[in-house]
Amino acid sequence: MGLAAILLGVGKFILYLILFLLxxxxxxxxxxxxxxxxxxxxxxxxxxxYTLHYAWIIPLKPLLEEKLGRSPGDSQKEEQLTFDYQxxxxxxxxxxxxxxxxxxxxAAIELKAQPQEEIQEEIQEEEITExxxxxxxxxxxxxxxxxxxxxxxxPDQPSKEPEDFNYDEIINGLASxxxxxxxxxxxxxxxxxxxxxxxxxxxxxxxxxxFLKLFHFKPLCLEGNFGLEDPADTAFLFAGLYxxxxxxxxxxxxxxxxxxxxKTDVQxxxxxxxxxxxxxxxxxxxxxxxxxxxxxxxxxxxxxxxxLETAL
Numbered sequence: 001m002g003l004a005a006i007l008l009g010v011g012k013f014i015l016y017l018i019l020f021l022l023x024x025x026x027x028x029x030x031x032x033x034x035x036x037x038x039x040x041x042x043x044x045x046x047x048x049x050y051t052l053h054y055a056w057i058i059p060l061k062p063l064l065e066e067k068l069g070r071s072p073g074d075s076q077k078e079e080q081l082t083f084d085y086q087x088x089x090x091x092x093x094x095x096x097x098x099x100x101x102x103x104x105x106x107a108a109i110e111l112k113a114q115p116q117e118e119i120q121e122e123i124q125e126e127e128i129t130e131x132x133x134x135x136x137x138x139x140x141x142x143x144x145x146x147x148x149x150x151x152x153x154x155p156d157q158p159s160k161e162p163e164d165f166n167y168d169e170i171i172n173g174l175a176s177x178x179x180x181x182x183x184x185x186x187x188x189x190x191x192x193x194x195x196x197x198x199x200x201x202x203x204x205x206x207x208x209x210x211f212l213k214l215f216h217f218k219p220l221c222l223e224g225n226f227g228l229e230d231p232a233d234t235a236f237l238f239a240g241l242y243x244x245x246x247x248x249x250x251x252x253x254x255x256x257x258x259x260x261x262x263k264t265d266v267q268x269x270x271x272x273x274x275x276x277x278x279x280x281x282x283x284x285x286x287x288x289x290x291x292x293x294x295x296x297x298x299x300x301x302x303x304x305x306x307x308l309e310t311a312l
Contacts, residue, residue, distance in 0.1 A: 029277035031055040040224070040267040193303055200295055207292035214279050218271040219252040225265045227258030234259055 034053045039046070052060040197204070228234045238257045245253055255266065283289045 026277060029280070030275055032273050032275045033060075034271065034273045036269065036271045038267065038269040040265075042224075042265040193299065196299060203288065203291055203295065207288040210282070210286055210288050211279075214282055215272045215274045217250070218273075219250050220268065220270045221252045221254065222266070222268055223254035224267050225256050225258045225263055227261065227263045229262045231259040 031054065034056060036051045037048075038050065039048045041047070050061065052064065054060050226234075228237065234257050238255075241253065241255070245251065283293050
């Protein structure tokens, strides 16, 4: 009796532990992910950044960068290294320019101190050394036997083709291979598959819309300063943008016109919140997603079965 009670207690403990772990996994899947993407363009340079949080407060960006082989401080290190290299290059350039200027000053001083007769003698010596003597090239031609000359050096000799070389067979073979590939691509099975998918396009579009709704996108935020060369063009552009804003409720405009000169300092950002558990359950309770899942499974099964029949 005591052993049975112990086994029963161990079984209950294992069962409760499994239920607890399942509930914990469901809770972890139910907690939302929040992602924010931000891109900008300013001073002819594009920039992109993102933030990813789990359960509202846990940042996942450092973990992703570490798994991808990029630590969170790499960008700052690269910027610092670039700045150090630029400073070192500027210092070396200044040293080189100072050294060149010093050499020029020393040469000018020596030139002034040197007598005029010595300068003329050096110029004459340089002109003499620059003269090039032209010699007649000796005749180094060697008599080549007639047989070797005809084989290797005779011009305008037509090349002989091998007798068993047939261009028509190669062209026909390539044409048949290309025709076989086209027949495989536009075979009856593939045409039937494309036709079936096209007939279900309404289901696919509606399911895609329902799937995107699960990500809870926030309005797209457009902010910064923008201006064209002509202030009148800038005014017309912003008049059209603000007039079309009622038709674009998913865009939040914070872009200011800049009339002084041509300027582009624009930042685009949007946020999204999604839950993995909600996405998984949506394929169960959502009608369109459930039908799309069954349609994809049946289509893949039929296509795989036809492929096996063709192979056999």
